[in-house]
Amino acid sequence: MIKEIEETTEYLIHKGFDKPEIGIILGTGLGQLINDVEIIHSVSYNHIPYFPTATVEFHKGKLIYGILSGKKVVIMQGRFHLYEGYSLQDVTFPVRIMKRLGISTLLVSNAAGAINLDMKKGEIMLITDHLNLLGDSPLAFKGVSLLGERFADMSEPYDNDLNDQFRSIAKENDITLHEGVYAAMLGPQLETKAEYRMLKIIGSDAVGMSTVPEVIVSNHLGLRVAAVSVITDECDPDNLKPVNIDEIIAMANKAEPQMITLFKSLIEKL
Ligand code: HPA
Secondary structure, eight states: OHHHHHHHHHHHHHTTOOOOSEEEEEOTTOGGGGGGSEEEEEEEGGGSTTSOOOOGGGTTOEEEEEEETTEEEEEEESOOOGGGTOOHHHHHHHHHHHHHHTOSEEEEEEEEEESSTTSOTTOEEEEEEEEEESSOOTTOSTTGGGTSOTTOOOSSOSOHHHHHHHHHHHHHTTOOEEEEEEEEEOOSSOOOHHHHHHHHHTTOSEEESSSHHHHHHHHHTTOEEEEEEEEEEEOOTTSOOOOOHHHHHHHHHHHHHHHHHHHHHHHHHO
16 A cells, blocks of 8 residues: 555645645535635546545545645545445545645544434534444554554544634534534445434444544544534434435535534634
8 A cells, every 4th residue: 555655645746735734524514615715726536546436426526735724735525435335445545645745633524313312403513432333444454554553542533632622612603512422334324223222322422424434544644633523314213204315415504604613713723
């Protein structure tokens, strides 16, 4: 993987990705953040060497370099999921590239279902810990120790200082910011009632299909990382309705202004 990392990094430096400080993975509910970015360079994932080959759904994926809140940022517009058939090494390859380009901090967003029913759809949750239920690890490959500690420490996967800053920004802006444990499931099917009950019993507050692989690799690389979920649906096993994707997207859009405030203000303070 080292050769591939070098080659891809060289390609992007040549394209003008000049020492970004912060990486951002834009999930559902944060896409509009891009409107506030002074875009300097934008490269389609299709054109980046060794990036996973785009699926139909994914042809819009882009890596963007620009200025946001006065900072040099590299932004993943669209992410890869295990359920699309990629390996976790593929899913997290862009994180390794962003690190080699120079970032020291990674900020991640996603959409998630509420297991803890104190949280309502349209609200926001700061991820303070996670459950990796993907059945795989992005560090489970030959040669991982050439890139970092194989037995990566996970005692504090989400950075306390970044989390504290998110908390104070939420307070200053009157944003309800829940906190909790995010469980990553493989998907792509949604969960059954029995699975939602299990997720509650084992300590999850929210469930989704992303983020955990990128966070594991960030820790492997010594990056500071923070992640925020938009709660798009309520996963109540005793009153479960069929998932309505349009409603999920509507909920993500509803939370978007608050998400943008959180991310922009944090980047200003970094
Ligand atoms: N499961 C249930 N609800 C969700 C998910 C999920 O993975 N993602 C967003 N809402």
